[in-house]
Amino acid sequence: MVSAATVLSSVIGSMLAIILIITYKDGLKPNKYVYQILDTIINIVRSFPFIILLVAIIPFTRAIVGTSIGEKAAIVPLTIAGAPFVARIIEGSLREVDKDLIEAAKSFGASNFQIIFKIMIPEAVPSVISGVTLAIISILGCTAMAGAVGAGGLGAVSITYGYANFDNTIMYGTVLFLIILVQAIQSLGNFLYKILK
Amino acid sequence: MIEISNLQKSYGEIQVLKNINLTINDGEIYGLVGRSGAGKSTLLRCINGLEKYDSGSLKIDSFEIEQHSNQEIRQFRKNIGMIFQNFSLMERKTVYQNVALPMECWGYKKAEIDRRVKELIKLVDIEDKIHEKPRVLSGGQKQRVAIARALSLQPKILLCDEATSALDPKTTKAILLLLKKISETLGIAIVFVTHQMSVVREICHKVSILEDGEITANGTVSSIFLNQPQSLKNLLGDENEELVPTTGRNIRITYTENSVNGRILSNMAQDLAVGFSIAWANVEKYRDGVLGTIVINVDEVHVKTVTEYLSNVGVKWEVIHH
Numbered sequence: 001m002v003s004a005a006t007v008l009s010s011v012i013g014s015m016l017a018i019i020l021i022i023t024y025k026d027g028l029k030p031n032k033y034v035y036q037i038l039d040t041i042i043n044i045v046r047s048f049p050f051i052i053l054l055v056a057i058i059p060f061t062r063a064i065v066g067t068s069i070g071e072k073a074a075i076v077p078l079t080i081a082g083a084p085f086v087a088r089i090i091e092g093s094l095r096e097v098d099k100d101l102i103e104a105a106k107s108f109g110a111s112n113f114q115i116i117f118k119i120m121i122p123e124a125v126p127s128v129i130s131g132v133t134l135a136i137i138s139i140l141g142c143t144a145m146a147g148a149v150g151a152g153g154l155g156a157v158s159i160t161y162g163y164a165n166f167d168n169t170i171m172y173g174t175v176l177f178l179i180i181l182v183q184a185i186q187s188l189g190n191f192l193y194k195i196l197k
Numbered sequence: 198m199i200e201i202s203n204l205q206k207s208y209g210e211i212q213v214l215k216n217i218n219l220t221i222n223d224g225e226i227y228g229l230v231g232r233s234g235a236g237k238s239t240l241l242r243c244i245n246g247l248e249k250y251d252s253g254s255l256k257i258d259s260f261e262i263e264q265h266s267n268q269e270i271r272q273f274r275k276n277i278g279m280i281f282q283n284f285s286l287m288e289r290k291t292v293y294q295n296v297a298l299p300m301e302c303w304g305y306k307k308a309e310i311d312r313r314v315k316e317l318i319k320l321v322d323i324e325d326k327i328h329e330k331p332r333v334l335s336g337g338q339k340q341r342v343a344i345a346r347a348l349s350l351q352p353k354i355l356l357c358d359e360a361t362s363a364l365d366p367k368t369t370k371a372i373l374l375l376l377k378k379i380s381e382t383l384g385i386a387i388v389f390v391t392h393q394m395s396v397v398r399e400i401c402h403k404v405s406i407l408e409d410g411e412i413t414a415n416g417t418v419s420s421i422f423l424n425q426p427q428s429l430k431n432l433l434g435d436e437n438e439e440l441v442p443t444t445g446r447n448i449r450i451t452y453t454e455n456s457v458n459g460r461i462l463s464n465m466a467q468d469l470a471v472g473f474s475i476a477w478a479n480v481e482k483y484r485d486g487v488l489g490t491i492v493i494n495v496d497e498v499h500v501k502t503v504t505e506y507l508s509n510v511g512v513k514w515e516v517i518h519h
Contacts, residue, residue, distance in 0.1 A: 104285035104343075107245055108299035108350060109274035118302065123289055197289070 002143055005078035006136050012079065013086025013135075016042070018116060020087065021094045028112045042084040050081050050142045074146035082139050089131030093124040126197045133189025137182050144178075198222055199244060199354070199386070204253035206239065206410075213239050214250065215411045221403075223353070226380055226387045228397035228418070230432060231407035237390045240407070241356050244388065245277045246270040257354070275303065278347030282359035284339040286331045286346075292318065293327050296345045303350065317345040321375060337368035344375065348383075355379075357389045361396055373399045394433060398422075398483045406432060419453050422488045423513050441476040442494045447517040448503065450491045453483070462493070465506055471499045492517070 016038065022028050023035040048056065054077045058068040061076040097120045105115045121128075162171025204217035213236050221227045229237040242248035243255055246262050255262050260273060286295050296317055300310045318324055321341040331339055340360060347355060357376070361369040377400045380387050389401060397404050397418060404421055406414040406428045413428035414421055421429060441447045466473065477492040495503055500516065507514045 098283075098285065100281050100283055100285040101287065103247060104279065104281060104346075105298075105302075106247060107274060107277070107279035107356075108302065108347070109271045110299075110302045111271065114302050118298070119287065123287055125289070 002136070002140055005075050005082055005139050005143070006132075008075065008079040009082030009086045009135065009139065010132060012083040014090050016083060016087035017090035017094060020091045021120070022112070022116070024095075026099075028115060042087060045080065045084045046088070048081070050077070051145045053077055053081055054146065074143065078139055078142055078146060081142060082135060085138065086132065086135050089135060090124075090128055093127035093131055094120050096127060097123045126193045129189060129192045129196060133186060133193075136185055136189075140178070140182065140185075198258055199388070200254070200256045201240075202254045204240070204243065204250050204255060206243070206248070206250045213410050214243070215409075217253070217412060219405055219412065219415065221386055221388060223386055224380065224384045225403060226377070226389065226401045228401035228404035229388065229390045229407060230392060230394060230397055230404060232432065233392060235407040236410040237407050238358055241358055241388060241390045244354070244356060245274055245279060275350045276352050277354045277356060278350070278352040279356040279358065280340065280343045280347050280360045282362050284331070284336070284343045286339055286342055288331055291328050291330055292323065292334075292342050295331070295342055296349055299346060299349045313349060314345075317348055320348070320379070321345045335368075336364050337372060340364065340372055341375070344372075344379070348379070348385075353385060355385050355387045357387060357391075359391055360389070362391065362393065369396065370399065376400060392432075394429075395481070398481055398488065400484065402484075418483060419486075419488065422483070423451050423453065425449075425451065425515065441492055441517065442474070445494045445496050446500045447476055447492050447494050448500070448507075449515045449517055450493065450507065451513045451515075452489045453486055461507075461510055461512060462491070465503070465510075469499075469502055469506060471495060471503060473499075473503070 020035065020038060023031040023038070025032070025035070045053070054074075057077055057080060061068045061073050064076055065072050067073050101119065101123070102115060105119050110119070162168070162174060199219075199221040201217050201219050204214055205212065206214040217240060219227075229240060231237045239248055243250045243262070244257070250263065257273075257276070262270065262273075265273070287298070290298070293314055296314045297310050300313065305313075315327075318327055321344050323338055323341045323345070326334060326338060331342070334342070343360075344355075355376070360376075361372055364372060373396060376387060376389075379385060380400075387400075389396065391397065401418050403416065404414075404418050405412045406421070406426075408428055408431065414426040416424075462473075462475075465471070473493045473495045475491060476494045478490065480487050480489040482488075493503075504514055504516065
């Protein structure tokens with residue numbers, strides 16, 4: 001569930017990020033309207049507390065996967081919350097790329113496509129890795145909430161078998177496992193950042 | 198050849214380029230100097246279309262920039278290389294990959310790219326660092342890589358935007374000599390934007406001084422130096438003038454290696470029986486010659502005699518006013 005949601009969020013998020021970075025006022029093909037609309041939508045989605053978003057889009061979820069309960073269904077809200085988040089992170093990373101480098105690329109005749117894919121994205125990779133690591137951990141946190149609406153996963157275990165059964169061992173045990181998992185993901189992210197820089 | 202006539206550009210209400218007229222010939226090294234904000238970087242960027250101009254004409258070998266589509270301008274940029282103050286290299290790629298980048302974008306064959314990259318890296322003398330990343334290079338080395346990259350598409354013009362402003366004096370000199378060598382052996386015209394007059398003196402044939410978007414002085418480096426127009430003084434500031442004595446009168450004499458006989462001042466002292474002190478003297482290198490300045494201090498009563506004498510022997514002089 002976490003991996004599917006992360007992958008989908010990343011794919012959609014990166015496409016959104018690229019559109020944002022191009023249409024921004026000092027981007028490669030500024031377009032005030034596209035940027036404003038996309039920017040606003042992303043801000044609105046990100047303002048929703050996840051648990052509310054989960055419930056609010058139940059009809060939409062049902063329309064896509066046929067149900068609003070269970071692991072498969074949880075992927076929909078996780079992606080809808082995750083994609084704008086990833087988009088913002090990647091947009092930030094791309095924006096950090098040296099403006100002078102982009103100007104140099106224009107000066108030797110690189111096309112906009114080449115500037116984005118041969119220069120901006122490769123330069124931004126370490127920063128993107130850092131950001132995606134953050135996103136995964138965040139999505140992991142959200143899945144615990146998804147667990148509350150029957151999505152299964154560690155969150156469900158913690159809440160259903162631990163909290164609801166007044167079994168502290170299970171509840172804290174799953175939390176401990178989550179702590180280790182998050183630490184492992186973060187460490188992997190840091191490691192990748194270092195070797196790719 | 199670059200021909201610019203009546204070029205104008207405004208950002209909203211503010212006019213950043215006013216009536217720019219200049220010509221840069223093939224193989225010439227041309228300096229654009231001025232204070233920060235004078236418009237020189239903007240003018241430079243109009244040459245390769247990175248900035249658009251509002252009116253006037255900018256022709257490079259009869260290619261008028263504004264009359265062409267973005268796609269055509271992009272093609273045309275193969276003829277113009279550019280280097281920057283902060284080098285603008287890809288941090289995650291090696292020196293080899295950085296130099297190869299333009300050729301990759303234009304679809305050159307791998308074997309050709311390999312041959313050319315090695316040739317360029319040798320030209321800029323950075324062979325020992327070919328597989329290193331920019332992070333381990335010094336400023337001078339990074340600029341060499343940038344120069345190699347800028348030359349990779351065999352341009353006829355090289356634009357330099359404050360290319361030595363971030364380098365120490367010794368490294369600056371090395372880079373300037375490299376550029377001079379490249380211009381002479383490959384016949385490339387160089388347009389060099391800088392705020393440092395010393396840079397212009399080292400390699401430029403001609404120079405234009407820009408003030409608030411206008412060209413206020415124009416000509417060969419030696420003539421600008423000899424004539425000392427007001428805009429040159431504005432650029433250099435008055436710091437040297439503060440060192441001169443406040444009694445008597447100060448006369449500045451300027452010379453290049455051609456126009457002065459080394460014994461002029463002592464001859465003058467003997468011929469006129471006039472005493473003078475040397476308030477200040479400086480000799481600076483200009484390409485392969487010198488540009489010299491001597492400020493002498495004489496009593497008020499002798500000024501006329503001395504300046505007449507100097508005119509007769511053909512030396513350029515100017516009485517400094519306070």
